[in-house]
Amino acid sequence: MTFRCIDRVPGDDLQDLLDRGNGRLEAAGDPEYFWPNGATLRVRFLDGLPGLHRQVMAAATEWTDRANLTLVPVEEGPAEIRVTFDEPGNWSALGTMALFTEMFPADGPTLCLGEAPVTTPGRVALLARHEFGHALGLVHEHSSPAAGIRWNKPVVYRELGGAPNFWSPGTVDDNVFARYAADRTQFTEFDPKSVMLYPVPARWTLDGFGTVENTALSATDLEFVAATYPGR
Structure with missing residues (x-):
């Protein structure tokens, strides 16, 4: 089981975000790291082929079809979002943390x-939708303040500690079990179709709860980003 990405959050900010309450899942984002409404965000590809760049931008701009933000590809110079295909894994800075x-x-x-250079066009689009969601300030669904998954922790540690992830227990804690503080996030009701929701095998939970890998932006994803960045 490959998890899509690791949140890239500086240590002190991560501790501020984390919370251990109980509840439900929902669409969520951290307002502290949202971009200014109406902002133009430059996107520069540091490597990769032009065809791959076009695939990524086509998927990324599905967010800005509803959000009052503009993504503009640039060939050189400063850029708020800088994309590489040459490092292992899939990850993104959370919103304006990219400026740190x-x-x-x-x-x-x-x-x-x-993962994009070695996978299918459909999965490239999925990865781009998910990671650009983070780039706009959206957090993982399972990490929302109201998340109430009853994890079977020994199973999750064992499976994510092996191939292909090789995550340490601390990495699993931060990226799977930890939740963001309610006073630091905006969130909606649970959306099992959100592209920001990790696929969770039923064997990873104590009550058989599981989720599938969603490939497209859901109606709630789009409503949430439109409310976060209104005016489109």
Whole structure:
């Protein structure tokens, strides 16, 4: 089982975001790291082929069809979102955390799609939708303040600790079990169709709860981003 990505959140900010309450899942984002409404975000590809760039941009702009933001590809110079395909895994800075140069140097990536060059066009689109959701400030659904998954932790540690993820227990804790604080996030009711929801095998939970891998932006995803960035 391959998890899509790791949230890239600086340590102190991660501790501020994390919470251990109980509840439900829902669409969620962190307002502190939302971009200014109406912002133009430059997207620069640091490597990769032009055809792959076009696939990624086509998927990414599905968000901005509803959000009052503009994604503009640039060939050189400064860019708020800098994409690489040359690092392992798939990850993104959370919203304006991309501007934290101590974590994301100005000449380095803020978003990685390491799986994209070796997978299908459909999965490239899925990965781009998910990671650009993070780039706009959306967090993982299972990490929302109201998340109430009853994890079978020994199973999750064992499976994510092996191939192909090789995650340490701490990485699993931060990216699977931890939840964001309610006073730091905006969220809606549970949306099992959200592209920001990890696929969760039923064997990973104590009560047989499971989710599938969603490939498209759901109606709630689009409603949430439109409410977050109104005016489109």
